[in-house]
Amino acid sequence: MATAADIVGWWDLSWSGGxxxxxxxxxxxxxxxxxxxxxxxxxxxxxIRIDWAKFGRYELKVNVATQCLEGSALPRNDADSNNWRKATYKHALTPVDRVLLGDGAGxxxxxxxxxxRFEVQFKADGYNHFICQSFPSHSHWSCEGSKILINWGQHGNYELLIDPEAKFMxxxxxxxxPATDWRKARLLRNLPVTGVVEQCDQHH
Structure with a gap:
């Protein structure tokens, strides 16, 4: 029987389009x-059942031994050559992922x-929103290895290196x-998991 621990992490998802x-x-x-x-x-x-909003719903069967998922978009249609979906396990969440995602909400x-100084939030929603009440803007974060990229709208773009063990960037x-435009951040807390999937009307 598969458990959530078998699933959490990064996977390569395949279909007829790539x-x-x-x-x-x-x-x-x-x-x-x-x-x-x-x-x-x-x-x-x-x-596994995936509700991917505008990109559809999917159902995939877990093979724990081979670390593969196999299934289809819903409704299933075996006559449609684009209907199938497969996924193979890549790797677990990285230390950087675990610090930023917290318990799942960010x-x-x-x-x-x-x-x-002020508080900011790295949200673990479907858009990686970056929230700052002191300097609001429709903003996002991403990471490349240990490099954190923040697109802060009218407030500029930032690159920070994170030390996940020290919980500092x-x-x-x-x-x-760098002498005058430096930025630093230290982890305060994990965001509470509410079970609510946050919508955003600025994404199409």
């Missing part, structure tokens, strides 16, 4: 960098610059002067 990475995040949240949406996953026995950090405004 292959791309997806992440089964803790607390039943589903994320795909290439096709972002307010999405969820649930495990029922040996079957994490809150103390963010510091030369002008002061530091960096600079992209194109800025």
């Amino acid at each position: 292959t791309f990475p997806v992440c089964f995040r803790p607390a039943g949240l589903f994320f795909c960098p290439s096709f972002q949406a307010a999405a969820r996953w649930a495990l029922e026995g040996d079957v 994490s809150e950090w103390d963010f510091e610059w030369s002008g002061g 530091q960096g600079c405004l992209v194109g800025g002067n």
Whole structure:
């Protein structure tokens, strides 16, 4: 019998149109960098059900021994050559993933610059929203290895290197002067898991 621990992590999802990475995040949240949406996953026995919002619903059977998932879009249609879906396990959540995602909803950090400090949130929703009440903007985060990228709308773009063991990151405004445009952040807490899939009307 499959468990959530067998599923959480990064997978390569394939269909007739190609292959791309997806992440089964803790607390039943589903994320795909290439096709972002307010999405969820649930495990029922040996079957995973994915509700991918505008990208459809899917049902895949888990093979724990081979670390593969196999199934189809819903409704299943064996006569449709585009209906099948398969996934193969890539790797577990990285230490960076685990710090940023927290218990599944994301994490809150103390963010510091030369002008002061304030709290920010790295949301683990289907869009990787970056939230700052002090300097609001429709913003997003992403990561490449240990590099955290923040697209902060009108407030600029930032690159910070994270030390997941120390739960600390530091960096600079992209194109800025490191001596004056530096930024630092330290983990405060994990965001509470509410079970609510957050929608966003600014994504189409």
